[in-house]
Amino acid sequence: MILKDVNTLQKAFAAVETLAAQTPWPDAVTLVKPEHADNGGFWPQGFRAAGVSAGIKSKRKDLMAIVSDKPASAAAVFTTNLCCAAPVVVSKAHLECSASSMRAIICNSGNANAATGDQGMRDARSMAASTSALLGVKPEEILVASTGVIGVPLPLDKILAALDMIPDALERESCFDAAEAIMTTDTFPKFFAVDVRLSNATVRIAGIAKGSGMICPNMATMLGFLVTDASIEPELLKLMLQSANAESFNAITVDGDTSTNDMVAILAGGNGPCIQQGSPDAELFYQALRHLMIFLAKLIVIDGEGATKLVEISVEGARDNHDAERAARTVANSSLVKTAIHGEDANWGRIIGALGRSGAHFNPEDLVVRFNDLAILEPGFISNFSEDEAKTILSKNSYVISIVLGQGSGKSVIWTCDLSKEYVEINGSYRT
Amino acid sequence: MILKDVNTLQKAFAAVETLAAQTPWPDAVTLVKPEHADNGGFWPQGFRAAGVSAGIKSKRKDLMAIVSDKPASAAAVFTTNLCCAAPVVVSKAHLECSASSMRAIICNSGNANAATGDQGMRDARSMAASTSALLGVKPEEILVASTGVIGVPLPLDKILAALDMIPDALERESCFDAAEAIMTTDTFPKFFAVDVRLSNATVRIAGIAKGSGMICPNMATMLGFLVTDASIEPELLKLMLQSANAESFNAITVDGDTSTNDMVAILAGGNGPCIQQGSPDAELFYQALRHLMIFLAKLIVIDGEGATKLVEISVEGARDNHDAERAARTVANSSLVKTAIHGEDANWGRIIGALGRSGAHFNPEDLVVRFNDLAILEPGFISNFSEDEAKTILSKNSYVISIVLGQGSGKSVIWTCDLSKEYVEINGSYRT
Known part of the structure; x- marks a missing residue:
């Protein structure tokens, strides 16, 4: 959520108003x-x-x-x-x-x-x-x-x-x-x-x-x-x-x-x-x-360093809540997922790559991935979404990536942001 | 190790020669x-x-x-x-x-x-x-x-x-x-x-x-x-x-x-x-x-995406090798450490921040951190290094960050690179 060209208090008001409406x-x-x-x-x-x-x-x-x-x-x-x-x-x-x-x-x-x-x-x-x-x-x-x-x-x-x-x-x-x-x-x-x-x-x-x-x-x-x-x-x-x-x-x-x-x-x-x-x-x-x-x-x-997007990673259908959290956190922290979010790229391969190394239990064939209501991946690795519809969602400031693991009733929600060049800029020279 | 302005084979030769001499x-x-x-x-x-x-x-x-x-x-x-x-x-x-x-x-x-x-x-x-x-x-x-x-x-x-x-x-x-x-x-x-x-x-x-x-x-x-x-x-x-x-x-x-x-x-x-x-x-x-x-x-x-530095993270004095590896991997994967490496910033606070969340066992007062042979942090949180000497090391293409945990004889070595804007550039648009 880049809120440029406004002073910090106006930024705060704008962020609060946007979020207040969503909450x-x-x-x-x-x-x-x-x-x-x-x-x-x-x-x-x-x-x-x-x-x-x-x-x-x-x-x-x-x-x-x-x-x-x-x-x-x-x-x-x-x-x-x-x-x-x-x-x-x-x-x-x-x-x-x-x-x-x-x-x-x-x-x-x-x-x-x-x-x-x-x-x-x-x-x-x-x-x-x-x-x-x-x-x-x-x-x-x-x-x-x-x-x-x-x-x-x-x-x-x-x-x-x-x-x-x-x-x-x-x-x-x-x-x-x-x-x-x-x-x-x-x-x-x-x-x-x-x-x-x-x-x-x-x-x-x-x-x-x-x-x-x-x-x-x-x-x-x-x-x-x-x-x-x-x-x-x-x-x-x-x-x-x-x-x-x-x-x-x-x-x-x-x-x-x-x-x-x-x-x-x-x-x-x-x-x-x-x-x-x-x-x-x-x-x-x-x-x-x-x-x-x-x-x-x-x-x-x-207001994450260099962040331009607020993305909710929602995992459902996990074996338990702990497993759901492992899956959600691994996706939310993946540099490859975060750069794809930044690039507005519907790269669901990175999402399942992160899920696969998360330690969460699931059968890859059962995976469901959605961006808001748009099904990106359905069971059996079926992926027939419209790139234009995906792009419309990915270009928003805020959206939900929903993942269904197909194991049980465990669930977890993690909020993350994208990884941008500004993050590197800010953190390359914080101390000096 | 940015090797620009040469064709890919010359790049390969240059990288091999540099590394061969170090190995x-x-x-x-x-x-x-x-x-x-x-x-x-x-x-x-x-x-x-x-x-x-x-x-x-x-x-x-x-x-x-x-x-x-x-x-x-x-x-x-x-x-x-x-x-x-x-x-x-x-x-x-x-x-x-x-x-x-x-x-x-x-x-x-x-x-x-x-x-x-x-x-x-x-x-x-x-x-x-x-x-x-x-x-x-x-x-x-x-x-x-x-x-x-x-x-x-x-x-x-x-x-x-x-x-x-x-x-x-x-x-x-x-x-x-x-x-x-x-x-x-x-x-x-x-x-x-x-x-x-x-x-x-x-x-x-x-x-x-x-x-x-x-x-x-x-x-x-x-x-x-x-x-x-x-x-x-x-x-x-x-x-x-x-x-x-x-x-x-x-x-x-x-x-x-x-x-x-x-x-x-x-x-x-x-x-x-x-x-x-x-x-x-x-x-x-x-x-x-x-x-x-x-x-x-x-x-x-x-040749890591956007990488300009090859940094060896060496952990010694861990309770066991497994603990050493946890510590080394957490430092090596920390986005904050990797951006500091990119920015050539002697930000040892981020190194100990990463160590502290790694799950490895140690007493923070015992920590020793060195860049090559330069002591950056000594036991009791004593940090009296010369910024110029640190900068000389951090500006190199390749150096070692040594960490001593003061617990036992466990050790581990992990090699990592810096996190640059080019990484974000490359990964923001890989698929499309």
Whole structure:
């Protein structure tokens, strides 16, 4: 989805509008229009957020804070990468020590504070401690995150100096600034909020995210921060986050690489109604959260480095869901499939080539492949599609590749993008 | 290794000369100079080969035959892709039925005869049967192979008509023609031969290969055909081929995709001395074969689609060899590492990011990363290298990235190339 010649905020609005129209929102959900999302129109009651420039990235916002007026229930999922970054280690420990009661999230962009050894650990703790001092809360009530280049010491002095700007910035309650301050190679800020009509009240869920390169699901694959005014016990919040994450941020891929810094966190501030496990409200809330997270995840794919297409890889008829996921991920990550998507080439041979090496169980003779509703391959290797019809679909910004394995009822959906020359351009010179 | 502005044969000579100088050939091995490789100067005694134009690819050679004057011992390894092509199925059956005694290999390029169903099976059998009739041998004494586009019926008529040209072409004993006839997106023909001084005689081993896209080790990853005049029992030949293959064709990667058609076959014609299992000659022969196969495999990486660099990923100190291989393969296949290699960017953060998600066991604090002899990362995340020295290495056409995991004695070597815009260009429009 190339959205050129518009400024980043217009890009964000355009991406949100396109996606919002495609997303099958539950009935109980009302979308917060993106153009109404700033100046207090975005964050749920009890939350404020800010984005300021600490000077890590030249002249761009690079330090974000989300603050809850009172202790909030928190849950988070983190990267499974063995080389996880210092802030990931510190945030996990803080969740543990504070019994999942949190007051704020502090996050910088431009430097990942990863592979920075003992100094990195001290820096991540300092960043949390200084934020806690500023807000008058305990250090373990702060979640800390970083994103950017790996292996370079965190410019802690710049971050600590910039913290002084946070209180004033919080008063502006800007969602744009916060979403912008966590961007790295993202080309537009990613934010979205929904209102959910529960049985007796309405709650808001709002989220910001960043992604772009190094996006491969194996937990979170990027940064996502969600807040809600609902009151939810940490245990239920964690169940909901993990489950929704598996179908959203973990179901996208840009380049198959999993970052050292991935984190998705949610804070439930408790100013709104209380949501009990097993209640109809819990189901309503969960579905809204899941759709919001899928929405933010797709925004990340749309803004994948060099990406021009958002393609859903849907696998059905697998022996089980695990097998379906293997098949879908292998197709979604295949460089040959991704370049064919980029070239708008109906090269289904590459799709079955990827399926064949995925490890999923199937009989090649049973395979069915469709682009949207157009049958490309039918059982017995019958392939009689119209190249023109295929071209019409492949030239769209967004479509579905459906694969039926003919084994059982296992299924999986993964969202991917194309592999373009711009991806190589961007990643050939990221560090220098 | 971009070798522009020269014709394909000059490219081949240049690539061979560059690699030959780098390869640590065993003492017993004498290289056959590539410029002497045509007109009877290449094939071992008892073998002839030909490459002709069947018209599958417009105006280019696309049908290859290698013929043994008498029944030859044969061994082969095949793709593990579940969607393997018809010729793979047929060749496996022929090896079984003929008790590994073979007379010829027939191979077309331009069409993979993969995902072609029952008709594809009939076509592959016809291709073998017609070749056997031409040579006056049994159909099961023919290995048949195809490479090219997937899912399009094999133009069998063209192949059968072109078979008539094979006898005359065989008389020319051209290695260039044969190597050229199996090319797809390769930019130069790949061939090399060596003489091996055994205890009482000298034997020749000669091989041709093709690769380019869809190259990922999981067996053979491409086509490789080897012949020798030595006399070797099929069982020993198979052991040698499998073992050498694991360290050569299975240790290279261009884009992580494994083809439906991969095959590496060797024929031992029996005109030369007999090599017994466990003898010093067997070891000499094996080492020569292994080095020749590594050499051909590296030629494939050098000619990887859009590739400009040949990079050896060497992992040591792993818990075991399997863990080392996981680590090496993950780094070698990472799009982020491959674009950094392309951009000549000393971005070691991406290397440890890939290591961290590889599943290999290690303590991140113990990691050592070197570019050739230059330490980039030392234990405790100490990274004090000179950017200029790193740049000098990264600007070379070929270098080694060494990784030490600090766990045990497991090790693995994988060869990879960079990911360039040309890769996207080539693969965005392969089929159409």
